[in-house]
Amino acid sequence: MKYFYLIANLAKELVPETRAYIIDRLEKRGAQCRFLSPAQQNKYGKHTPSELVPSETECVITIGGDGTLIQAARDLAGRNIPLLGVNRGHLGFLNQVSTEDEIEEAIEALTQDRYELERRMMIRGTVFHEGKPVFQDIALNEIAVTSQVPLRVLRYQVSVNDEYLNHYSADGVLVATPTGSTAYNLSAGGPVMAPAGRMMALTPVCPHSLNARSIVLAPEDRVRIGVSNSGRVSFDGDSTADLETGDSLAVERSGLETVMIRRKKQSFMQNLSDHLSGI
The missing domain is CATH 3.40.50.10330 (Probable inorganic polyphosphate/atp-NAD kinase; domain 1)
Known part of the structure; x- marks a missing residue:
């Protein structure tokens, strides 16, 4: 070089x-x-x-x-x-x-x-309002949905590949990449994943339930998160978009990857x- x-x-x-x-x-x-x-x-x-x-x-x-x-x-x-x-x-x-x-x-x-080079998976999130896409961005670490009001618990409806999965009452819900598994996801009790892997972790943040667990998903899966009240989605803690009641966020693997030098x-x-x- x-x-x-x-x-x-x-x-x-x-x-x-x-x-x-x-x-x-x-x-x-x-x-x-x-x-x-x-x-x-x-x-x-x-x-x-x-x-x-x-x-x-x-x-x-x-x-x-x-x-x-x-x-x-x-x-x-x-x-x-x-x-x-x-x-x-x-x-x-x-x-x-x-x-x-x-x-x-x-x-x-x-x-x-x-x-040596190592290719890291990225994810893409799309915000839907009244069924139409209104905002889209990518993330290397995670895409997280939380309340617009600090410390307010929201109810999230989560589906995977258009099949209902669960309702979470929690401070938030995030989808993390293997790279992001050691960041917000780890703090929220999610699993650590090898960075070169191709998978996603769906992790509730401070869930108000004893049976709410993080789930590891395949790279071809598509997660949709709906909110009961106004919420906010953040991409790697950087760009954000507001969610109104009835809005949803779809998260899937991005076609883009991050290339990193590995010692x-x-x-x-x-x-x-x-x-x-x-x-």
Whole structure:
């Protein structure tokens, strides 16, 4: 690889210094590196418009927390540019590089074309109002439906492939990908799934029932969630859409995927064990 693009959350501690270090190490190896100018950063905030990332880009390096990488995946969906995350956040399940030694090792491997790629499943959610689609977006982690009013319990009617499944009285209901299984889904008591898998987890959030359980679904399944009162759907905690009484949300596998650089020396099980032991 020779052409890189950096996406950094400059509000986080040590991120500006880390970005400067990565640029220096890349350029010393003859690589070219682009990133948003200060004016563009002020204009677009946490977003990176896809059209600003050059077509010759071979790898995007994100610097920050998992949220920085997820935002990059959403912004650049469909470009199939491999992503590598450098962790300057808290847990960093997605960001596999943290220390200077790991950064140095990763840059050397990338510039010498010694790396592996892993394709991550994404999901698509469509909001229906009076039977017509009115909003659609994608997610790498999860799509969640909650109340518009904090701490208000809603009643959700859930069906899978147009077959009734259950009613949930809960703070929310979410559909998570394998990548997102270690995020909101894990906090809500859902299962951990291997990131390269092709499946979805349907998980009630704080259900008011002892028999409400998370369910793992096949990638070809289609989930529909209806609300008894006004609700809100969020995509990776970023974009949102309001739901009125009678509206519904349909969630299914997206045709888009996120491509990630995977370090050969660290397996998913090792990464999971390291993070769970530190929670």
